[in-house]
Amino acid sequence: MAGNERRREDEIKLEEQEEMKEKEEVSGEEGENPSEISEEESELKKCKEELQACEDKYLRMHAEFENIKKRMEREKEKSVAYAQEQFARDLLPVMDSLELALASIPTPDEGGDEHLAKLREGVQLTLDQFVKTFEKHHIKVVDIVEGFDPNFHDAVMQVESDKHKSGQIVQVLQKGYMYKDRLLRPAMVSVAK
Incomplete structure (x- = not known):
C-alpha cells in the first residue's frame, strides 16, 4: 500500500508539472x-x-x-404676469387726456352752463371707470411724497419756493403709474431749489 501511495503522489506531481x-x-x-x-x-x-x-x-x-x-x-x-404692461402703458395718454378735458370744463360755480355740467359729469364718470379698471388690473398712480425719488419721479424743472425745502416736490405736471411692482411711467414733477 505504501507503494501505491507513492505512485499516486508521483502522478499528482507529474500532473502539476504538466499544468505549469x-x-x-x-x-x-x-x-x-x-x-x-x-x-x-x-x-x-x-x-x-x-x-x-x-x-x-x-x-x-x-x-x-x-x-x-x-x-x-x-x-x-x-x-405672463406682465403681458398687459405695454397695453396699460398705451392707455396712459387716454387717461391724461380725460383728466385734462375734465380740468378744462368749467363748473357751474365757475360760470359753466347746464350743458357743460352734463359734459363734465360724463367725462368724470368715464374717468372713474378708467380708474376702477386700472385698479382691477393692478395699475395705480405713483405715490407723491414730499421728497423727490428718482426711481419714481422725473424732475423736469426746478423752481424757487419759500414754502418748500430744497428737493421737495412743488408740483406734479404729469402723474406717474405703476403696473404691479413695475414702473410704467415716472411722474413728471417740478422740484424746489
Missing part, C-alpha cells in the same frame, strides 16, 4: 510579458480617467440644462 508547462506555453503563445501587462494597465487607467472626465462633463451639462430650464420658467411666469 501548459500555463507557461499559453502565456508564451499570447505573447504577454511584463511590459505588455503594464501597457494594458496604463491603457485601462487612461480609459478610467476619460470615463471620469466624461461623467463630470455630463453632470455639469445636466446641471446647466436644469438651471436654464428653471430660468426660462421664471421668465415665462414674468412674461
Whole structure:
C-alpha cells in the first residue's frame, strides 16, 4: 500500500508539472510579458480617467440644462404676469387726456352752463371707470411724497419756493403709474431749489 501511495503522489506531481508547462506555453503563445501587462494597465487607467472626465462633463451639462430650464420658467411666469404692461402703458395718454378735458370744463360755480355740467359729469364718470379698471388690473398712480425719488419721479424743472425745502416736490405736471411692482411711467414733477 505504501507503494501505491507513492505512485499516486508521483502522478499528482507529474500532473502539476504538466499544468505549469501548459500555463507557461499559453502565456508564451499570447505573447504577454511584463511590459505588455503594464501597457494594458496604463491603457485601462487612461480609459478610467476619460470615463471620469466624461461623467463630470455630463453632470455639469445636466446641471446647466436644469438651471436654464428653471430660468426660462421664471421668465415665462414674468412674461405672463406682465403681458398687459405695454397695453396699460398705451392707455396712459387716454387717461391724461380725460383728466385734462375734465380740468378744462368749467363748473357751474365757475360760470359753466347746464350743458357743460352734463359734459363734465360724463367725462368724470368715464374717468372713474378708467380708474376702477386700472385698479382691477393692478395699475395705480405713483405715490407723491414730499421728497423727490428718482426711481419714481422725473424732475423736469426746478423752481424757487419759500414754502418748500430744497428737493421737495412743488408740483406734479404729469402723474406717474405703476403696473404691479413695475414702473410704467415716472411722474413728471417740478422740484424746489
